[in-house]
Amino acid sequence: MQAAANPAAFPTEPSPAALLAWYDRHRRRLPWRAEGGARQEPYRVFLSEIMLQQTTVVTVAPYYAAFLARWPDVAALAAAPLEEVLSAWAGLGYYARARNLHACARAVVERHGGRFPETEEALLALPGIGPYTAAAIASIAFERRAAPVDGNWERVVARLFAVKAALPRARPALRALALTLLPPARFGDFAQAMMDLGATICTPRKPACALCPWTEACAARASGAPERYPVKAAKAAKPTRRGVAFLAVRADGAVLVRSRPPRGLLGGMSEVPSTPWEEEQPAKPVVHAPLRASWTALNAPVTHVFSHFALELEVWRAALPAATPAPDGHRWVVPDGFDAEAFPSVMRKVLRHAGSGGE
DNA sequence: AATTCGTGGCT
DNA sequence: TAGCCAAGAAT
Structure with missing residues (x-):
């Protein structure tokens, strides 16, 4: 040498x-x-x-x-x-x-x-x-x-x-x-x-x-x-979790939104209300809906990969009258207000998916 | 000590 | 495409 x-x-x-x-x-x-x-x-x-x-x-x-x-x-x-x-x-x-x-x-x-x-x-x-x-x-x-x-x-x-x-x-x-x-x-x-x-x-x-x-x-x-190099230990497999998001759209275009709990996954961020995200889809998603409405499932689920699991999120949409009040813990947000909301990427996917008429 | 916690770009 | 990767921290 x-x-x-x-x-x-x-x-x-x-x-x-x-x-x-x-x-x-x-x-x-x-x-x-x-x-x-x-x-x-x-x-x-x-x-x-x-x-x-x-x-x-x-x-x-x-x-x-x-x-x-x-x-x-x-x-x-x-x-x-x-x-x-x-x-x-x-x-x-x-x-x-x-x-x-x-x-x-x-x-x-x-x-x-x-x-x-x-x-x-x-x-x-x-x-x-x-x-x-x-x-x-x-x-x-x-x-x-x-x-x-x-x-x-x-x-x-x-x-x-x-x-x-x-x-x-x-x-x-x-x-x-x-x-x-x-x-x-x-x-x-x-x-x-x-x-x-x-x-x-x-x-x-x-x-x-x-x-x-x-x-x-x-x-x-x-x-x-x-x-x-460096040698790395094998990584754990990513499970898939599933859920249903409820996209309530008021006649003036406002969408029903809530804030997630202050800690944990997406803690404190804004979201479209949904069922819990679990490996088994809930048997009756509608019991988790934020309000009574006529829900229509969009054709394809939103998919998103987090650090330790993948998510398949169905989107169910419903049209509501302009005067519909927001349920406790929820608020209506017009599209002009989206940028001021703390929507994580997965929620931007949900909103974009629905906005492009994916049914 | 092992899990939990996002996202987008690249191969 | 499915996995890998990027100036880690908190619990």
């Missing part, structure tokens, strides 16, 4: 400096990043990191811009009603993030006088901020020594050291290895360099090893099959 013949030119250990040098040339310009090596405002790091949890850069970008324009600082977000935050978050998924984002903004105002704490420990105590996000804010916003180990870090580290233990059990070991990589300074840049490396070079499939600053130090690369 050339590495053995010339260890100075082909280091066998990953050097933090090499990655930082690569980052200085190739770092991505993203809406939530400061320019020219400046520190980013903690609120912007916080907002982006919460949104980016399990969510792609492309998906987050418009939501980040909208939130920042509407709530430019943590005090503004803390002062907003939760319903408005949920409505602005609608479509982004994992809605506990929006509830916790709001709770966290209020906690920062109430407990910390409107300024984010700077240590991982204090950040970790805030709602919605876990080990990753605490380390991300500490390193990127405050230049603290911290390792925000996300999926990118895990993949890079698993490949560098050819870790054969499977995720998620291997997570503590991967974190320990990650800590050995930290540079003596530039912690924020290093954190983002690891993410950029994972996102653009050390990708899940077809990694671009020829372009990697650590290619000579990578055990997975040496094995000839870097894409086999």
Whole structure:
């Protein structure tokens, strides 16, 4: 191997400096990043990191811009009603993030006088901020020594050291290895360099090893099959749940809507009333209807895939007189009001499906 | 420790 | 197409 013949030119250990040098040339310009090596405002790091949890850069970008324009600082977000935050978050998924984002903004105002704490420990105590996000804010916003180990870090580290233990059990070991990589300074840049490396070079499939600053130090690369890392445990199968949604449409076009319970699946979000969603369709769906009406089933069910189950939702529609009052816990919403509602994607499918006359 | 919790894009 | 994947946290 050339590495053995010339260890100075082909280091066998990953050097933090090499990655930082690569980052200085190739770092991505993203809406939530400061320019020219400046520190980013903690609120912007916080907002982006919460949104980016399990969510792609492309998906987050418009939501980040909208939130920042509407709530430019943590005090503004803390002062907003939760319903408005949920409505602005609608479509982004994992809605506990929006509830916790709001709770966290209020906690920062109430407990910390409107300024984010700077240590991982204090950040970790805030709602919605876990080990990753605490380390991300500490390193990127405050230049603290911290390792925000996300999926990118895990993949890079698993490949560098050819870790054969499977995720998620291997997570503590991967974190320990990650800590050995930290540079003596530039912690924020290093954190983002690891993410950029994972996102653009050390990708899940077809990694671009020829372009990697650590290619000579990578055990997975040496094995000839870097894409086999990280090893992952098999995932559980997704069951299908079924239900019936009741689309009551008033003569003026208003649709009958309610809010879901404040926690759990789609917690606090708006929905068309429906039966419970279970693996067995309820024998008599109509007993769950929000009001007496002549229900007509649309031809095809709405299908939607959640994180841990698939849903087949039949839509039953009924026309109601304009004067029909809303039952307790329900409200009528005209189409012009849909955008202000916190409809998750599955409910937008239901409304669109019916609106296009799918019977 | 294992589950719960969304969505859209890509292969 | 059916599965895989994306800057995880809470319980």
